[in-house]
Amino acid sequence: MSEEVQKFATIVIGAGPGGLAAAHQLASQQDVLVIEDDLWGGTCPNRGCDPKKMLYSAVEARDRATYLQGHGLEGAPTIDWPKLMTFKRAYTEKVPAGTLNSLKAAGITTIQGKPYFISENQLKVNGQVYEGHHFIIATGQTPVIPDIPGHDYLQTSTDFLDLDQLPARIAFVGGGYVAIELANIAANAGAEVHLLQHNQRILRDFPENYTQLLATAMSDHGVNFHWDTELESVSEIDDGLLLTTNQGSLEVDAVFAAIGRRPQLDSLNLQAAKVDVAEKGLRVNGHLQTTNPRIYGIGDVLLKKQPKLTPVASFEGRYVASDILGKTTAPIDYPSVPQVVYASPQIAQTGVKVEDAKNAPDQYLINAQDTTHWYTFNRIKDPIARVTTVIDKQTQLIVGAVVYSTLADELINDLNNLINNQTTVTQLQRQIPAYPTAASDLVYYY
Ligand SMILES: Cc1cc2nc3c(=O)[nH]c(=O)nc-3n(C[C@H](O)[C@H](O)[C@H](O)COP(=O)(O)OP(=O)(O)OC[C@H]3O[C@@H](n4cnc5c(N)ncnc54)[C@H](O)[C@@H]3O)c2cc1C
Numbered sequence: 001m002s003e004e005v006q007k008f009a010t011i012v013i014g015a016g017p018g019g020l021a022a023a024h025q026l027a028s029q030q031d032v033l034v035i036e037d038d039l040w041g042g043t044c045p046n047r048g049c050d051p052k053k054m055l056y057s058a059v060e061a062r063d064r065a066t067y068l069q070g071h072g073l074e075g076a077p078t079i080d081w082p083k084l085m086t087f088k089r090a091y092t093e094k095v096p097a098g099t100l101n102s103l104k105a106a107g108i109t110t111i112q113g114k115p116y117f118i119s120e121n122q123l124k125v126n127g128q129v130y131e132g133h134h135f136i137i138a139t140g141q142t143p144v145i146p147d148i149p150g151h152d153y154l155q156t157s158t159d160f161l162d163l164d165q166l167p168a169r170i171a172f173v174g175g176g177y178v179a180i181e182l183a184n185i186a187a188n189a190g191a192e193v194h195l196l197q198h199n200q201r202i203l204r205d206f207p208e209n210y211t212q213l214l215a216t217a218m219s220d221h222g223v224n225f226h227w228d229t230e231l232e233s234v235s236e237i238d239d240g241l242l243l244t245t246n247q248g249s250l251e252v253d254a255v256f257a258a259i260g261r262r263p264q265l266d267s268l269n270l271q272a273a274k275v276d277v278a279e280k281g282l283r284v285n286g287h288l289q290t291t292n293p294r295i296y297g298i299g300d301v302l303l304k305k306q307p308k309l310t311p312v313a314s315f316e317g318r319y320v321a322s323d324i325l326g327k328t329t330a331p332i333d334y335p336s337v338p339q340v341v342y343a344s345p346q347i348a349q350t351g352v353k354v355e356d357a358k359n360a361p362d363q364y365l366i367n368a369q370d371t372t373h374w375y376t377f378n379r380i381k382d383p384i385a386r387v388t389t390v391i392d393k394q395t396q397l398i399v400g401a402v403v404y405s406t407l408a409d410e411l412i413n414d415l416n417n418l419i420n421n422q423t424t425v426t427q428l429q430r431q432i433p434a435y436p437t438a439a440s441d442l443v444y445y446y
């Protein structure tokens with residue numbers, strides 16, 4: 001190992017979607033070092049979005065088949081968990097090596113290790129000192145485990161997404177994205193599922209009338225919602241785990257904590273680099289610089305109002321690379337960001353929130369439509385479909401949208417494009433969409 005300090009133009013800490021986007025963009029013009037202490041590729045492709053949506057593929061197919069029972073399709077398929085897991089692993093097992101290879105192919109230096117800052121422009125990893133002109137902290141988040149007796153029995157989304165066998169009785173603690181999406185997969189795959197929510201409000205970012213519809217749909221598919229329920233302790237019993245709550249007790253075979261995620265910053269010794277950290281994440285300015293202007297922060301690790309999602313992390317990574325390379329001098333300007341809950345069905349939203357639009361009736365019109373019987377949704381027998389758009393009264397443009405449907409993930413992207421491109425209905429009518437598709441309905445959402 002070299003005693004000499006090794007120098008790089010930019011050192012990126014964390015090889016998830018944010019860090020990778022920044023590193024690849026910088027590498028065409030700079031010497032870049034990327035340090036990762038776990039799986040190359042980060043949360044999304046290894047233990048987040050991608051494996052989750054591979055398991056969800058089977059749920060989607062099953063849902064589609066179930067809705068068409070009695071309409072020409074007989075016999076709903078069942079999910080074979082071990083085979084579904086093999087399908088998922090065939091994808092995830094290739095991610096770390098593939099990510100590392102593409103970094104190397106781009107001429108980026110890589111190190112596996114846990115770095116810590118020793119000064120404002122130097123860090124140490126595996127005993128070696130590295131100096132950077134700039135740094136990018138892209139270390140993401142990790143699940144929060146509640147500090148209750150028996151917390152060691154609590155597993156996380158990472159464990160769920162890699163289960164060899166599906167436990168017969170499962171509880172999820174929390175009612176956010178993770179709990180809802182994984183509970184939906186588990187119930188569709190045949191488990192008895194319990195969801196413990198400490199209040200009455202799941203998916204608090206989304207409109208309550210839609211989240212209530214989803215809770216009803218999931219209850220109809222066997223998910224047992226335990227409202228106003230706080231988990232107090234977990235203990236092992238002969239036949240599984242005993243969960244004690246403020247509402248009584250429950251026996252299950254596995255319990256997963258899904259009460260949120262916290263930033264991974266503890267081991268970086270950021271005070272040595274003069275970087276201030278808030279409890280809920282890294283504080284940055286409009287250029288995504290920390291209190292040390294040579295050190296940037298991107299992705300889930302940030303304290304920010306934008307949703308903590310993969311495309312947001314990579315957008316920030318590309319922005320920071322442009323800022324460092326002097327290609328932009330303006331602060332970051334986020335477009336409208338779509339958010340999707342992949343359940344049965346999906347809820348998706350983008351742009352101006354319905355809640356905000358309700359509070360500004362002079363500015364916005366809310367166009368709430370029950371689209372269940374529209375051709376697009378009726379063709380697939382989507383049980384309930386709803387689309388709400390928020391229209392700016394002055395410009396007549398769509399500025400916000402919420403979709404509740406099996407087709408929400410694709411439709412929200414179409415609506416998001418209308419919002420970001422400020423497309424008027426006249427401009428839309430000049431285009432010819434493929435018919436019949438969800439996109440061929442877009443003119444009806446103005
Ligand atoms: C179960 C689940 C499902 C999700 N589904 C979706 C979805 O459907 N769509 C969506 O858009 N988003 C989804 N997300 C969120 C998405 O995964 C994150 O927004 C995204 O991964 C953030 O990217 P990032 O680069 O900021 O952080 P991460 O992807 O978390 O990457 C951070 C990297 O930094 C590394 N690291 C941490 N500390 C250190 C250290 N001290 N030294 C070196 N390296 C370090 C980590 O090992 C990791 O590889 C999901 C998340 C979860 C948990």
Ligand SMILES: NC(=O)c1ccc[n+]([C@@H]2O[C@H](COP(=O)([O-])OP(=O)(O)OC[C@H]3O[C@@H](n4cnc5c(N)ncnc54)[C@H](O)[C@@H]3O)[C@@H](O)[C@H]2O)c1
Pocket residue numbers: 146173174175176177178179181197198201202203204258259260261307308309339340341342
């Ligand atoms: N489809 C997607 O895009 C997707 C999917 C999964 C995860 N994610 C990302 O991962 C993040 C984390 O997801 P999550 O579901 O873990 O968190 P979350 O913040 O979405 O939800 C946390 C849930 O736990 C509850 N809760 C909070 N504190 C609690 C406590 N002490 N006891 C009991 N319940 C408590 C909250 O009321 C909420 O229902 C998301 O915010 C999102 O950024 C995105």
